[in-house]
Structure formats: structure tokens, C-alpha cells
Amino acid sequence: MYKGPYLFCFSLILILSSFFASAKENKDLMKADYYYSHYMYFKAIPYYEKIAGQLNDPLIYAHLAECYSVQNDLQKAADAYSKAVNIKDCTPGIVLKYAQVLMQLTQYDEAKRWLLVYRNANKNDVRAANLVDGCNNSKRILEAMPDGIALLLPFNTDGSDFGPTMWHDRLVFASDTVIDLKKKTDNWTGRAFYNLISVACAGRGQCGTDYTKVTATKGLNIKYHDGPCTFTADGKQMYFTRSRVKENLFGTKSSSNKDSTVVLEIMIAMDYDTADKKFRTIIPFQYNNESYAVQHPSVSPNGNVLAFSSNMPKGMGGSDIYICRKTGDGWSEPQNIGNTVNTEGEEVFPYWVDNRTLFFSSDGHKGLGGLDIYMTRWDEKSNTFSIPENVGIPINSSYDDISLALFADGRSTYFSSNRPAAKGGDNIYFYKKEKIFLQVTVLDSMTSQPLPDTKLIIASTKDNKDVNTDKSGRYFTRLYPELRYDVNVHKDEYNASSFDVFSGTDKDTDTLYQVVKLLKPTPPRREHDTIPPVPVKRRNVMDTPGIRVFEIGESYELGHFHYDFNKYKLTTDQKLILDTLLAQLNRHPTMRIEIIAHTDCRGSDEYNLELSRNRALSVVTYLVENGISKKRLVSTGVGYSQPTVPCPDCLLCTEEQHNMNRLLEFKVLKL
Helix, strand or coil, X not given: CCCCHHHHCCCCCCCCCCCCCCHHHCHHHHHHHHHHHCCCHHHHHHHHHHHHXXXXXXXXXXXXXXXXXXXXXXXXXXXXXXXXXXXXXXXXXXXXXXXXHHHHCCCHHHHHHHHHHHHHHCCCCHHHHHHHHHHHHHHHHHHCCCCEXXXXXXCCCCCCEEEEEEECCEEEEEECCCCCCCCCEECCCCEECCEEEEEEEEECCEECCCCEECCECCCCCCCCCEEEEEECCCCCCEEEEEEEECHHHHCCCCCCCCCCCEEEEEEEEXXXXXXXXXXXXXXXXXXXXXXXXXXXXXXXXXXXXXXXXECCCCCCXXXXXXXXXXXXXXXXXXXXXXXXXXXXXXXXXXXXXXXXXXXXEECCCCCCCCCEEEEEEXXXXXXXXXXXXXXXXXXXXXXXXXXXXXXXXXXXXXXXECCCCCCCCCEEEEEEECXXXXXXXXXXXXXXXXXXXXXXXXXXXXXXXXXXXXXXXEEEEEECCCCEEEEEEECCCCCCEEEEEECCCCCCCCEEXXXXXXXXXXXXXXXXXXXXXXXXXXXXXXXXXXXXXXXXXXXXXXXXXXXXXXXXXXXXXXXXXXXXXXXXXXXXXXXXXXXXXXXXXCCCHHHHHXXXXXXXXXXXXXXXXXXXXXXXXXXXXXXXXXXXXXXXXXXXXXXXXXXXXXXXXXXXXXX
């Protein structure tokens, strides 16, 4: 909703200077213009839709597009602007707004075309030059690999939730949805007015849904909008934005009347009582003014500097960033921080992360579209702020990204965005800076020697690589965070292999390691070769869940259970067979057993030992998942050291004989 009163109240086209000549005869146009001039955008839409095609006036289409933008329906806004700019006598300001909406929809080539049209009429507009540069670079930036991941937090609603800031162990934000305080409806959007809400956050990004109002004895979360807010370092004072709407605004008086005004102002809640968890006093900021907006306050950690956004006269364009310094009597007069930061566009939502570093949102610097978040630093020697730096993806997108609240470590933050998500409207995200790497090592399974020039196909929904291992049989690469990758491994004269890996950011290390051992295929047996006579070692076979007498120290083969070649993960059929063992363990609740897994002769001794250990562990895992205590189970892999069918020449054993060696048994350790 922040493209409601917080951005549009005192910018763009707010009040119609006059109605069109035909307004007296066109009741629909009169209603549309009335609702628009009184900021009742959602009510104006159906009337503008009805008459836009009839009158074919660029200003009507522009008003309709602006109404759509307030509702966050960018495609409809673009369609309306498109009709406006193709009508003779369309003003350059409408052309600029059309280009900005196109950027938000990532239609950068078309946006650039219209930005150049606008620049021809406004050659000194620095903002337009910045937006053209943004169009030239945005595709490359959006396709680049991010340095972290932005997570949609679970407490978000389908309304508007924005402006996060930490206060003790709680995250405070503005919302029009989560708690019904029976406020009036905002005629801008048709939704409830904002309240200041908090939820518990035990860890960074680990927030609950225990929605609680930020309360005071009186004067907080009352009529109209409250929020967003910021707190002093000690948490005892809260500065917040409030929209104070004069009652006549949505009544019958004309919007040109001085009493019909939306006033955005800063309020200061003081004297926090930790016992009652309430602020006892609320006072207005000394530089509030009914003629312009004063909004989005942020106090530096040392409490000496207050930054805010305002469209007061003699600014750079739309809303600019101003600062006040602490004095004995309150705050010094507001100082515009200059055109290094401020542009002809909107600079809003300042946030001090330390006493020198300021973050803010802007649609006038080189960005991806909409409002992007930037960082600037104060230089005490030059008494100026540095050239703003775009914080990049995934914090920024082509949509509106605002109200960043960075942690001191610089690696994690909360922020808000209206980018498409599972929840509608504006949402709060948690960003954590994390780079994830993958190292693959490919070895010969018989010799454990590295296999250079092995082909790896590494694929995900955003990333595809077709590469080869180096002379050490290794390949090292960076992965997109929080994605599932499928990796296929190919080498001439070897059986292919594959594995999958998830590039999660919750690991203890930033590097994922994977060792792949490739087997050479068994050459086909020639007709004149003879199968050596090999004895079959008999074992006790348990293939029924019925009552059975077991003996301590005796081993029992699990009947009909054989692993697939070079596999250890359990199949559905194998799990059904394991259920017979599960039944015996349940009938003998004190029995303790050792799971023993075998392999066939193919592969090196080292490889087969590792494979058999994984096989035994998979069985133990299945039994534990089905209620057997892990204390009752031991897993052992013996590789090919105890074959059922000895194969003096591994190449001459049949597949049936290999299969008989890939068995599973258990030894009774205790009854």
C-alpha cells in the first residue's frame, strides 16, 4: 500500500485544476474525477473504465493507470498508459510514468524507448538518464547469481505488511490485515488503515505469528494510518508516521478546500513502561506541517541524527531525504542531504544501520525498476553523503523494494517488497547473505585413482553447466542458493552415474562435497568361457513373520532380500521384506541385533566396504523410522569378504550369482 498516501499524497497529479469541458454533461466523468481528486482511487476505477474509450483523452487514461498502480495492478496500468502515450498532446510526465511501469514489468527495451522520448523534452532530468542506464543493465543484473536468498516470512498476510524493524526480541511492522481494530476503511485502496503490529522473533528470520498491537495509553493505533516506525537504540522511544485526514476530505467539500487535506506527519511515542509494555506519551515532531508530508523517520543508533522523507518546498523533485541533528531544544531545522542522494523522483524510507551508513529507497537512481534500496555513507570531513550504491538482488527487484532494516553484521536484513509472491500485496522478507559452493571429485572405483576430463552435467531451474573435471578429477563451482541440482557423471569406458544435491543455506559449511566412484562395465562373457564350480554357502533363512526361536550369536539371512547393483537406497519391495524383520523385533522387544550387508565382487575392496556400510545403515534407518530403538541395532558392512557364492574370477560369475552375494542378514546379539 505504500504507493498510497505515502508516495502519492503530495506527488504526481494530485488535484485536478479543472474539469474537462464536457464534465457537466458527463456524470460518469464527474464521478471519476471527483473520486480521483479526493484520493478515492479504487472507487474512481469503474467510472474511468467506462468513459476512457469514449473520450480518448490521455489524462483520463493516465488517471486510470495511476488508480491501477495504487491497486498494484501493473499490467492494467501499463495498458492504460500505452493508450495515453499514443494520443496526440500526451504530456511528457505521462510518458515517464509509462516507462517506469514498463521497467517494473521488466520490459526494459520498450521502457528505454519511451524514456528517450521523455529525455528529448527534459534534457536536464538526471533521473531519466539514470533510468536509461538502469534499462541497459537490468537484464544482466537480474540474471546474475545472487549473494544470498530472500525468504518470504510466514506471518505475511494477503494484505499489506511492510516497514519491518526490530524492537527487543520482536519484529514491528505496519499492517492493514492481521488485527481488526475496527478502523475506518482507506478510500485509496478500499482496505483497512494501518496498525503497528509485532511478532516474536527468537532468531534472525525465525518469527512467529503471535500478532500483538504496539499499544500506548492513548493515541496509538487509532483512526487512520499508523506506521511505519523506528525505535531509539535503547527502545524507549518510537518514531512513527501517521496519516491525519481532515474529515472533510472524504465528505462533500471540494478537494481544493484547504480543510480537505491528507497530512503525513511524524509522531514520537515516549516514556515506555516495561512493566505495562506501553508508551505513556505521544507528541508530534516539531517540524510537522499541514502543507507537505513529513514521514518515514529513522534515528541513528547514537540518537544524534534523525532522517526522514519529505516533499517540502525547494526540494529536488518528489520526496527527498532530510536530516535533523539533536539539540538542547529538540532537533535542528531540517537539512536536505543534497542531490548526490536526492533526485527528481522519490527518495523514501531512510534507515540508519550505524551512525554513518544510511539506507533508503528511490525510483530516481540507476535501478531495476520501481523503488530500489540504496546505501550511502556520511563523510564528516567533506560534510556530504557518498554516491548511493544499489544493494542488488535478491533484495532489489523490478518491483517496489523498501524499508530495509539491516543487522549490524551486514549479512542479514529484513525488508519489504510488492514483488509477486505466495501472499498478495506488500510482504516482509528476510535476507541472509550466503554463497554456496559444490566440489565434485570423481574416482575409479577399483583403483581410487582420480578420473580427469570426466564430463559433468549440472542442472537446475536457473543454472546449467556442461563441464569437465580437472587433472585431479575435481570440479569446483558456485551454486544458486536454495535450489535442487541434478548432476550426471559421464566418462568413456565407465558406467554413468548421477546424484542430486540441494544448495541449502542452513548448512554448517558453505561448500558441499560429493565423491563419485565410477565402475567399468563387466565385459560380456564369451561362449567358450566356463563358469567355475562354486559352492553355495548355506545360511539360516528367515522369510516369515511367524513365531521363531532365535539363538544368540546366530546369523539369519533375510529371505528374498537382495540389493540392486551399486545401490543402497531401499526400494518399496525391499521395505516390504524388511517388515518381516520389523515384526520379529516387535515380538521380541528385548532382542538386539547386528545388521550385516554384503556386496558382489565388482568394484574395489574400499568401494565395496563403503557401499555395504551404506546398505546396512539404510536398513537401520528404516527400522528406527518405524519405531525400533536405535540402541537395539548395530550396522555393519562387510563388502565382498563373506560371499554366498565365491567368485574366483569376478568376470566369470553370472548376474544371478552376483545377485545372491548382494544379500542382507542379521546376527542376534541379545534376546
